[in-house]
Amino acid sequence: MQRQRKHLSQSFLLFVQLLCSMSVSQSNVSAELQYQDFLERVITFTLVTIPSCIFLFINGTMMFTLRSKSVFCDTCRYILLYNLLFADTVQLMISQVLFLLAVCRIRLTYPVCGTITRIATLSNVISPLTLLVMSLERFVAVCYPLRHAAIITINNTRMAVIALWAFSSLHNLTGVVLLLGFPFEKQETLQMTDFCSDLAMLLGPRSKDYNRGFTIFLFVSAGVVILSSYLGVIKAARSASTDKSSALKARNTLLLHMVQLCLSLSSTIFNPLLLLIIKVVTRDVFARLHKFLYVLIILFPTCLSSLIYGLRDQSIRPVLLHNLSCRIKFIMMQLNQT
Template identity: 30%
Template sequence: MAANNSLIGGGSSVYKISDRVILVQVLVLVFLCINFLLITTFFMKDFFYTTMRYILFANTLLSDCLFLLMTDILLILSYFRFTIQMSLCLVIYIILSLHTFVTPLTLTAMTLERYVAICMPLRHTDLCSTRSCLCCVLIIHGLSSVPCIVIMSIFFASAAHSFYNQGRVCSVEIFILHSWQGHLRSAISQFYFLIMCIIIVFSYIEVMKVAKAASGENKKSTWKGLRTVILHAFQLLLCLIQLWCPFIEAAVLQIHLKLFVNVRYFNYITFILAPRCLSPLIYGLRDEMFFHALKYYALCGLYKKSLDVF
């Protein structure tokens, strides 16, 4: 019993951590319910699933739902010290590794779509067609799988065959067998986010130029697009910080175990939950057309004004 208490920072912190786990369950449940309503709204109108920005938005929602569901399962397994076979843990790790990058890459693609819509309006229809969007989604998932393939290739070459039959508390750190493997994963992640940051900064500068030159309704629409780019940049920043969290937590773990638990909880709420709650805010509420449709279906058809939008 004393050993278990020491794992979570002492017996006095058990109640606090239990409260935190319950809070996370509430937040995840609320998030999944909101996303379910948003995804349902997306599929109710053919305009949404034939328009690039809404398809990318739905891709983000689906990816975030799966990512949060898997991280929540890991949280529960870790808290109650449940052990599972490493083969099953491996599947969980692959899913998490893939979907860690899907959201930021999709945000980058959505930023580029806004850039094309504002800076190249005459080519927007051709460049952002449904066919192009589906190709873009495939590219996003292909690029997202590269870091996972690299790490898994090293793991499969290094791990003993008996490892897969072992029962342990599942954690993503289990599959990092060498310190240089962790550094390689970090380097790949930082490279990805450097490229994405460059794309977002470029799009921001170009949209800013158009916003200053625009007038009337065009100016209002352009500034709205500029605010969307800024929100995407902020959301991407939170996703970037998420990649630094394991290194911060590893350093804190060497100092104090209870502090490590507190830091890890803060990181999960701030850099995993928060960025994935911003997507519904950015497109589910700020987009006028989607908001009217969402309100109509959420109120079971009682909100008649949304019918006039379509």
Template identity: 30%
Template sequence: MANNSSVVTGPSIRSANYRLILVQIFVSLFLCINILLMVTFFMKEFFYTTMRYILFANTLLSDCLILVITNYLLIMSYYNLTMKMWLCLIWYLFSSVYTLVTPLTLTAMTLERYVAICIPLRHAELCSTHSTMHSILIIHGLSAVPCTVVLICFFVSASFSFYKQSRVCSVEMFIFYPWQAHFRSVINQFYFLLMCIIIILSYVKIMKVAKAASGEDKQSSRKGLRTVALHGFQLLLCLMQMWCPFIENAILQINFMLYINVRYFNYITFILAPRCLSPLIYGLRDEKFFHVLKHYALCGLHKKQDLF
């Protein structure tokens, strides 16, 4: 067994090197795009007083944080660099919370589109700036629930000396017993089911309105339908991330090389890919945002259209 491992280690590390560089390129690119979009968001008062754009900015901030955190942990893990467990605890806290902030915000954005298209007369009341701030607080509160449950179980089980140990940082460090992992899984699956139901119901309701509408209302409804569909696809990719640890742990028991390949695929597909869809949905598809973005991206050479 040891001989087989030594045979595959060389190519494995060489391959991972190229992959690590590729990940750094992707992460740097997405961070630059997201920062440009954040700057654009603050350039117009209309954006930071409108619910869907505020929620969009919340996803951008969440995406930036999760990209920085996961990339840092990826580099630490790749080079087998250790850190004190109390510091790992802080990284885990932020990683766990902001892994859920994006899918929950996408669900809130879907509900906003549902209200705008299916209950337009109450849109101004239900989707005010005040309501948006409350929504963001609720999103962060709900995102912290799974992490809080895991940490409570961890604090009860861990000895004081554990915090002084240095290890490669991983979420598995905070799970001592199988029931803790099962409990976390149950909470994640509940979130998964709840968000999927909201997305599907919103899509069906908007579809009914789109069929019944005519003229400009029909065009607006169809655009809302496409937006919800994109949110659903992005949400699916984000939620699949919750299944990744279970899949990876199962594969690790079978074949280490396959584990490395699957883990890399999961990181690209379920962590990086969903983070590049937000700029597509609101950065490029939204007419108002796109023209302001184009104006500032081209340093004012592109004439802004009067869309406000």
């Protein structure tokens, strides 16, 4: 009897030790997974934030350059370029904030997310519309050079910029009205279950149908105008009365506008593309693809305008490089002092 009790007690101790070892191993595995997840998020945060800050710095310097000299402030195409850069910079800032919130797994409330995405939508519409107006300006400059100064004036350009923002604001207001039709009062809480994005704020079939229809209309219209301007410039370049050098530059500029429009269109397919990918891959693979596609589709296309125009334009390039070098020297001096 005594031996049986001793045997039972030893068996019980072995069982307890086994349970303890299993719990310790499980806790070690859990801690290791949490550490890997945390490390991956930190690396993603760093690798995406640093390029974004660099491009925001370049965009800010480019906009400062376009306001530093009267020749830029009083030239219509530079006024339009400033408007394009401003919209792209706002879009980049908001996209970066929403991406970092998703990386940190922070979910917002519907009112906060709605406010952020409405600002993003406003800038998203401005970019293709500005490209449309810039293409028309180049078309008039080549095809109607004698009337260019009378048609493309400072006042007309500023009125066109105001019209662009008014049209985009009207689109934004329509989206808000459709959003208010969603029965939020039936929700238990205003806390979002998904991460904040413009796609997550398309609540209800009417909002989705309107957004899809408007996006198609916007990019088809801009594409038709830019392509028509390009064909008109090519036709004018063949005539003997047209300045061949000016026509060639205008043709290359319009090709650049077409590429920029395609890049702007790529940002609109980002969220639908994610919805398709998440259905066919695992969650871990999707998380990595999400980061890669964000850099490829959102980050780089938004930053190309300032680099392309800043390095391509003979008037802007020396001033931009000078301002960039001065700002970098100032930052280095501040870092050395600290």
